[in-house]
Amino acid sequence: MPRPGDAIAARAPEPTLTIGVDVGGTSVRAGVVDERGAVIDTTRAPTPGGERALDDAITGAIRELADRHAVAAAGLAVAGFVTADRRSVQFAPHLAWRHVPVADRISRRLGLPVVLEHDANAAALAEHRFGAARGARVAVLVAIGTGIGAALLIDGRVFRGAHGVAPELGHLRVVPNGRPCPCGKRGCWERYCSGTALAATAIELLAEYPGTSTVLAREAAGDPRAVTGLRVAGAARDGDPLAQRAMAELARWLGEGLAVVADIYDPEVIVVGGGVAESAPLFLDEAREHYASVITGAGHRPLARIRTAQLGDDSGIVGAAQLAREIVNEVAPNSAG
Structure with missing residues (x-):
């Protein structure tokens, strides 16, 4: 005979589990997430090149x-322009979709509700609900990786702009006629503050100051592509002076850009995420100092808290x-009614 407590437990609804999928240029990463934001199971597959193959990879991971x-729905975090209704992908530079109703297409194949979101927006929502921006009224996320992704939350809601593509902070032009950017402009912020930018700065410094980094110079001579942002960060940790100088340049540009962001949005908190954020001890304090010195009204206004993301690669x-x-x-x- 069941005890009273057993009967109550049997009637209690199970926690809702949903699936989140981070659709990136190199891999499709999916995870089952509970109501506390904990990822309890994951799978991963390479990102294929074709449109149909990409749909297959996503549905396969979710299945x-x-x-x-027992999952109730799925959400896709996409590195690209998502329509305001979160049903279609307009453009994704590293994916095959162009003006495709992805959510409806995947939903029909799975028999599950599916929603889309820009990957930076998804990460910002996760940090606001469970992480570094919890409770903030106005929060900005800056995800620093190969480039810069960004999101703005106001009262916990994503600001999308008139056409669903805001805010493209990585493509603010900070150096007129500066380094070329894949977006077609020159001098974008992400060309000076990203993993790609860190490598480019190191290569430029090697040309300007030969002999100051034996390790990076040797690697660059063998194959310049070996000098990656990750490699420069590792060399900086090991005390390489040229790598440390490149990291200081990244810190300066991060502080410069965050000051512009704060002048425009006046956020309560700025969350710095992305792969480069894993090296935050090498640059974040210096970036904070530069940000505080160049912001409009420096010394006479409240400053945003600048924090690193707490959820890491799982945020999307x-x-x-x-x-x-x-x-x-x-x-x-609605169903109950």
């Missing part, structure tokens, strides 16, 4: 996880899964 867990997965959960929660009361 694999759905076979192991967690944010996309949370959006999927919100869809389920919106539908449930």
Whole structure:
């Protein structure tokens, strides 16, 4: 005979599990996420080149996880322009989709509700709900990796602009006629403050100050592509003077850009995420100091808190899964009525 406590437990609804998928240029990463933002199971597949193959990779990853867990919906975090209704991808520079109704297409194949979000927006929502921006009224996320992704949250809601593509902070021009950018402009912020920029700065310094970094010079002579942002950060940790100088340049440009961001948005908190943020001890304090010195009204206004992301590489997965959960929660009361 069941005890009273057993009967209550049997009637209690199970926690809602949803799937978040981070669709990047190199891999499709999917995870099952619970209501506390914890990722409890994951899978990964290489990102294929063709449109149909990309759909197959995503549905395959979701099905694999759905076979192991009872999930209610899925969210996709996409590195590209997503329409304001979060149903279609307009353009994604490293993916095959061009003006494609991705959410509806994947949903039909899976029989699950599916929602899309820009990957930086998804990461910002995750940090606001579970991480470094929790409770902030106005928050900006700056994701520094190969380039710069960005998101703006106001009262916990994503600001998308008139056409769903704001804010492209990485393509603010900080150096007129500066380094060329894949976007078509020259001198964009991400050309001076990113993993790619860190490598470019190191190569320029090697040409200007030969002999100041034996390790990086040897690697550059063998193959300049070996001098990556990750490699420069590692050399800086090991005390290489040229790598440290390149890291100081990144810190200066980060502080410069964050001052512009703060002048425009006046956020309560700025969350620095992305792969480069893993090396934050090498540059973030210096960036904070430069930010505080060049912001308009320096010394006479409150400053945004500048924090590193707490959820790391899982932020896109967690944010996309949370959006999927919100869809389920919106539908449930209507279904009950």
